[in-house]
Amino acid sequence: xxxxxxxxxxxxxxxxxxxxxxxxxxxxxxxxxxxxxxxxxxxxxxxxxxxxxxxxxxxxxxxxxxxxxxxxxxxxxxxxxxxxxxxxxxxxxxxxxxxxxxxxxxxxxxxxxxxxxxxxxxxxxxxxxxxxxxxxxxxxxxxxxxxxxxxxxxxxxxxxxxxxxxxxxxxxxxxxxxxxxxxxxxxxxxxxxxxxxxxxxxxxxxxxxxxxxxxxxxxxxxxxxxxxxxxxxxxxxxxxxxxxxxxxxxxxxxxxxxxxxxxxxxxxxxxxxxxxxxxxxxxxxxxxxxxxxxxxxxxxxxxxxxxxxxxxxxxxxxxxxxxxxxxxxxxxxxxxxxxxxxxxxxxxxxxxxxxxxxxxxxxxxxxxxxxxxxxxxxxxxxxxxxxxxxxxxxxxxxxxxxxxxxxxxxxxxxxxxxxxxxxxxx
Amino acid sequence: xxxxxxxxxxxxxxxxxxxxxxxxxxxxxxxxxxxxxxxxxxxxxxxxxxxxxxxxxxxxxxxxxxxxxxxxxxxxxxxxxxxxxx
Numbered sequence: 001x002x003x004x005x006x007x008x009x010x011x012x013x014x015x016x017x018x019x020x021x022x023x024x025x026x027x028x029x030x031x032x033x034x035x036x037x038x039x040x041x042x043x044x045x046x047x048x049x050x051x052x053x054x055x056x057x058x059x060x061x062x063x064x065x066x067x068x069x070x071x072x073x074x075x076x077x078x079x080x081x082x083x084x085x086x087x088x089x090x091x092x093x094x095x096x097x098x099x100x101x102x103x104x105x106x107x108x109x110x111x112x113x114x115x116x117x118x119x120x121x122x123x124x125x126x127x128x129x130x131x132x133x134x135x136x137x138x139x140x141x142x143x144x145x146x147x148x149x150x151x152x153x154x155x156x157x158x159x160x161x162x163x164x165x166x167x168x169x170x171x172x173x174x175x176x177x178x179x180x181x182x183x184x185x186x187x188x189x190x191x192x193x194x195x196x197x198x199x200x201x202x203x204x205x206x207x208x209x210x211x212x213x214x215x216x217x218x219x220x221x222x223x224x225x226x227x228x229x230x231x232x233x234x235x236x237x238x239x240x241x242x243x244x245x246x247x248x249x250x251x252x253x254x255x256x257x258x259x260x261x262x263x264x265x266x267x268x269x270x271x272x273x274x275x276x277x278x279x280x281x282x283x284x285x286x287x288x289x290x291x292x293x294x295x296x297x298x299x300x301x302x303x304x305x306x307x308x309x310x311x312x313x314x315x316x317x318x319x320x321x322x323x324x325x326x327x328x329x330x331x332x333x334x335x336x337x338x339x340x341x342x343x344x345x346x347x348x349x350x351x352x353x354x355x356x357x358x359x360x361x362x363x364x365x366x367x368x369x370x371x372x373x374x375x376x377x378x379x380x381x382x383x384x385x386x387x388x389x390x391x392x393x394x395x396x397x398x399x400x401x402x403x404x405x406x407x408x409x410x411x412x413x414x415x416x417x418x419x420x421x422x423x424x425x426x
Numbered sequence: 427x428x429x430x431x432x433x434x435x436x437x438x439x440x441x442x443x444x445x446x447x448x449x450x451x452x453x454x455x456x457x458x459x460x461x462x463x464x465x466x467x468x469x470x471x472x473x474x475x476x477x478x479x480x481x482x483x484x485x486x487x488x489x490x491x492x493x494x495x496x497x498x499x500x501x502x503x504x505x506x507x508x509x510x511x512x
Contacts, residue, residue: 065445067469070442136471
């Protein structure tokens with residue numbers, strides 16, 4: 001099985017940049033997308049900051065038909081449409097409502113919940129005995145497969161069209177699934193990604209779990225602090241990321257430009273055993289996932305130039321680093337450079353994985369390593385394992401070839417992907 | 427309200443659901459919403475909901491089923507407006 005899978009298109013709606021050029025500039029310059037959220041204050045949340053993308057809703061008129069735009073309300077679906085269609089055009093494709101079905105191209109797009117503002121509208125109408133006023137457009141936006149349905153319908157995608165959901169591992173799982181379908185010959189192209197709407201109901205429930213940061217409400221840009229001694233919880237984030245994955249031969253035949261190659265990956269669960277639970281990973285499962293990804297990708301762990309961690313800014317950061325150390329079989333003198341995009345974006349839940357995979361592809365393509373911001377006070381226990389040089393606080397221009405990217409989610413689910421600089425060696 | 431002014435307002439209700447706006451210029455009683463204006467059949471219910479809001483009327487399910495072309499839409503709207511006034 002020597003099919004190779006490459007990334008040919010990217011589209012992003014992130015708290016610190018909407019569209020690839022803005023996002024690239026933001027991650028190179030360490031720009032935070034975290035801002036004060038007055039709604040969270042009004043709702044008496046402990047955490048009153050969040051990462052909400054700058055998003056011009058009316059621009060969606062350029063992405064969907066006018067009839068479709070009229071009645072479109074789901075924020076997460078809106079993010080997804082923009083990211084996905086931007087990725088599609090970035091890969092050199094066009095779209096219109098008349099093109100034939102692309103039988104060789106599918107879509108895996110994930111989310112954790114459908115848009116609760118749409119759900120709220122349904123509940124209010126039904127409870128007010130006005131169900132018949134809901135109309136025809138709410139089901140398509142409240143169904144879990146809403147984003148996938150809008151994307152695949154707009155582009156005419158006719159291969160597998162799947163909505164995946166694996167909590168915070170959703171985005172990287174979507175990328176892995178798309179990779180596998182191409183690798184095993186089931187599709188030539190897969191549009192993959194995930195979306196998340198920063199939603200007061202979902203994040204209110206996270207707030208209640210005391211896993212959100214609460215001590216940096218007055219300095220939003222400093223609030224997301226992965227790996228720091230003052231990390232006190234994650235920051236609600238939202239957005240969408242989309243990638244066009246493509247069979248290398250198919251991409252070369254149409255003269256596509258290539259950001260990076262995906263060498264392989266792994267997706268597993270710790271089974272909520274041996275210390276694993278609904279909310280905490282079984283470390284054995286995490287280590288196995290990383291090891292399997294490395295084995296499947298046929299790389300040497302010592303060749304990994306960069307770890308793009310899950311690293312949300314909770315107590316779990318330390319455990320995650322410990323698991324990377326165990327999986328890579330390395331010590332602090334050789335620990336790879338490590339960064340967390342969440343220091344700039346907060347934790348975009350389902351969308352985190354896809355947005356972070358985009359950051360990885362951009363770092364490989366443009367050969368740089370984005371900074372960890374808000375890491376003036378690294379956690380000493382983490383530094384002991386990694387060494388301080390492995391945790392860059394400024395952008396580094398450097399040759400990077402192999403990047404490991406992981407995400408871990410509630411339910412004890414893990415995904416790890418191995419990316420590489422693309423080389424056409426025949 | 428006469429049929430002509432209802433027709434003009436109905437055009438505005440139909441606009442967001444009609445892909446080709448030029449098709450609305452020449453509508454008359456016989457214009458079929460699905461066949462001629464290429465409106466998605468699922469959107470007929472949205473048009474009825476919008477019309478209810480616009481005219482302050484209630485359109486029951488049996489009446490809604492009759493609303494397939496412009497003429498029948500106007501008939502139902504007039505009937506419901508008269509019921510409301512009566």
